[in-house]
Amino acid sequence: MRVLVIEDEHKIAQFIKTGLEIESWAVDLAFDGEAGLDLATTEKYDVLVIDLMLPKLSGIEIIHILRDKEHIHTPILILTAKGATGDKVECLNAGADDYLVKPFVFAELVARIRALSRRPLTQTEGVLQQSNLIVDTIRHEVSRNKKKITLSKREYSLLEFLLKHKGKVKSKDEIIQNVWSYEDDVLPNTVEVYINYLREKIDKPFPKSKSIIQTIRGFGYKVDNNEK
Ligand code: CA
Numbered sequence: 001m002r003v004l005v006i007e008d009e010h011k012i013a014q015f016i017k018t019g020l021e022i023e024s025w026a027v028d029l030a031f032d033g034e035a036g037l038d039l040a041t042t043e044k045y046d047v048l049v050i051d052l053m054l055p056k057l058s059g060i061e062i063i064h065i066l067r068d069k070e071h072i073h074t075p076i077l078i079l080t081a082k083g084a085t086g087d088k089v090e091c092l093n094a095g096a097d098d099y100l101v102k103p104f105v106f107a108e109l110v111a112r113i114r115a116l117s118r119r120p121l122t123q124t125e126g127v128l129q130q131s132n133l134i135v136d137t138i139r140h141e142v143s144r145n146k147k148k149i150t151l152s153k154r155e156y157s158l159l160e161f162l163l164k165h166k167g168k169v170k171s172k173d174e175i176i177q178n179v180w181s182y183e184d185d186v187l188p189n190t191v192e193v194y195i196n197y198l199r200e201k202i203d204k205p206f207p208k209s210k211s212i213i214q215t216i217r218g219f220g221y222k223v224d225n226n227e228k
Pocket of ligand 1: 051
């Protein structure tokens with residue numbers, strides 16, 4: 001198991017590293033937000049432990065970038081100072097999986113990291129397919145009938161979300177919560193607008209193929225489950 005700890009207080013960082021190495025885990029340290037983000041996006045980890053107050057990039061900024069821009073779903077445990085309730089909620093909303101308030105008991109840190117590492121990952125790797133549409137979730141490449149399709153990041157996220165939940169109707173609210181970030185301005189027709197953008201790119205140019213996204217009037221949208 002490999003853990004990245006992003007913590008600017010060297011003493012605490014070293015203390016965590018030493019403790020986790022006793023558990024036979026490989027531990028990388030980063031002492032500021034930028035260095036941490038760099039490692040988190042280039043290396044593979046089982047769990048990320050991120051302190052909230054960091055120089056260069058804050059913990060919350062790192063979470064937003066990892067989840068929204070990089071589509072990295074590695075479990076994240078946040079370390080927060082005592083009493084910073086607002087921060088905690090904000091982090092969980094942004095996509096953190098758990099938090100621990102400093103000072104903490106070491107055994108609890110170990111237990112929480114272990115629990116997070118066992119959590120099945122949302123399918124983030126490999127290939128999502130719907131008839132002749134293929135989404136490579138590692139390279140973020142989309143193609144249909146072997147023709148490459150260029151999507152914006154938001155269009156891509158929306159398509160990935162619907163494909164991952166094949167056969168299930170997803171309401172606009174659910175889509176917003178999963179595809180848009182906490183701070184984005186979302187208007188009532190935003191989802192419709194993006195569904196239309198997507199259809200222009202993935203359905204319109206392929207009139208002989210079945211359309212990928214179904215509208216379920218009054219409920220939301222879905223991708224059918226009856227195909228591979
Ligand atoms: Ca700090």
